[in-house]
Each structure stands twice: as structure tokens, then as C-alpha cells.
Amino acid sequence: MESINLAHTNDPETVSAAGGVEKKLYENGEGDDHLENSILYYQRSYYLLNNRYNGINLAMTLVYHATSNLVNSDHERIADLVFAQRTWKRVLYLCDRDWPIILTKETNDALLSQGTKESLDMQEYYDAQKFWITVNRAEASFGLGRFGDYKKYMDEAKKMPHPDWMWESFTDQLGKLKAELTKIGHFLEPTWKSPS
Numbered sequence: 001m002e003s004i005n006l007a008h009t010n011d012p013e014t015v016s017a018a019g020g021v022e023k024k025l026y027e028n029g030e031g032d033d034h035l036e037n038s039i040l041y042y043q044r045s046y047y048l049l050n051n052r053y054n055g056i057n058l059a060m061t062l063v064y065h066a067t068s069n070l071v072n073s074d075h076e077r078i079a080d081l082v083f084a085q086r087t088w089k090r091v092l093y094l095c096d097r098d099w100p101i102i103l104t105k106e107t108n109d110a111l112l113s114q115g116t117k118e119s120l121d122m123q124e125y126y127d128a129q130k131f132w133i134t135v136n137r138a139e140a141s142f143g144l145g146r147f148g149d150y151k152k153y154m155d156e157a158k159k160m161p162h163p164d165w166m167w168e169s170f171t172d173q174l175g176k177l178k179a180e181l182t183k184i185g186h187f188l189e190p191t192w193k194s195p196s
Contacts, residue, residue, distance in 0.1 A: 012054075016049070134153050
């Protein structure tokens with residue numbers, strides 16, 4: 001990754017991909033430097049693209065930061081959690097913005113009625129977008145402690161067409177988020193408590 005000048009590029013797709021690589025390295029125990037890099041890259045791509053994917057992952061890395069060895073005080077943990085909460089709220093806004101756009105595009109897409117491979121690919125695209133919006137809503141609601149909304153969106157997502165890997169990716173991150181928030185949810189007001 002060093003060969004592509006990540007310190008200076010503002011290409012959002014590049015820094016977003018770098019954020020994902022660094023996040024995975026941190027999750028696999030490769031060190032706190034990877035977490036700091038992941039936060040930096042996700043922040044840049046989130047602010048450049050203003051999208052759900054980078055927002056969800058930025059919030060996750062902030063929660064990781066709050067439970068990491070990089071933080072030396074409860075004030076810093078609270079700051080990370082407040083920033084994560086603000087990011088989840090923004091993700092919910094972005095979901096509300098994106099949902100009608102996808103539905104309108106899908107409704108107006110004349111290609112879908114043609115029964116071609118291209119039309120099947122487009123339907124798969126629309127289904128994937130609706131799935132990701134729904135699970136992004138579920139994850140953001142979970143992080144915010146809005147468990148009624150979380151359950152509603154989980155139930156909706158389960159009914160949507162999606163490949164197994166997408167559900168596994170979502171539930172894997174949700175499990176990690178739950179484990180981290182269980183450790184530090186008492187710093188939030190109101191206290192974040194894991195649903196049973």
C-alpha cells in the first residue's frame with residue numbers, strides 16, 4: 001500500500017480500500033498502528049464520499065479505538081463513542097436519503113423488463129443496494145441502542161434476496177460491534193446495554 005502514496009492521495013476509492021485492509025489487519029491482531037491507519041483512511045473517504053459504507057466502518061473503527069491500548073483515559077473513550085454515535089446518526093440519514101433514490105431508479109429502469117443477462121445483473125445490483133441500506137440501518141440502530149429499530153431492520157434484511165456472503169459479512173461485523181460495546185457501553189448516556 002505504501003507504493004500508491006496513500007499519505008497524499010485523495011482518491012476516495014483508494015483510501016476506502018486502504019481503510020478496509022488496515023481494519024482487517026487490526027482485527028487479525030497485527031497491531032494498533034493498523035487501527036490508526038484505518039481510522040485515518042475511513043475518515044478521509046467518508047468525508048470525500050459522504051456514504052454509508054465508509055460511515056459504518058468509521059464508526060466501527062472508533063469503537064475499536066475506544067477499547068484499544070491507544071486510549072489512556074475514559075474521556076478519550078467517551079470522545080470516540082460520541083463520534084461513533086454521530087457517525088451512526090449520519091449513516092441513518094444517508095440510508096433515508098439513498099432508499100428512495102434506489103427505489104426510483106429500480107422502478108424507472110426499463111432494462112429490468114427485458115429478461116436479459118444485463119437486466120438480471122441490474123436487478124441483482126438493486127437488490128444488493130436495498131440489502132446494504134437495510135443492514136446499515138440495523139447496524140447504526142444497534143450502535144445507538146435503538147434495539148426496536150435494529151430488530152425491525154434485521155427482520156426486513158433477512159427477507160431480502162442476498163448472497164450468503166453479504167449476510168455473513170454483516171453479522172460478523174455486528175458480532176464484533178456487540179463485543180466491543182459490551183465492554184464500554186457504560187460510558188454512554190443512556191448506558192448501552194446489549195439486547196438479550
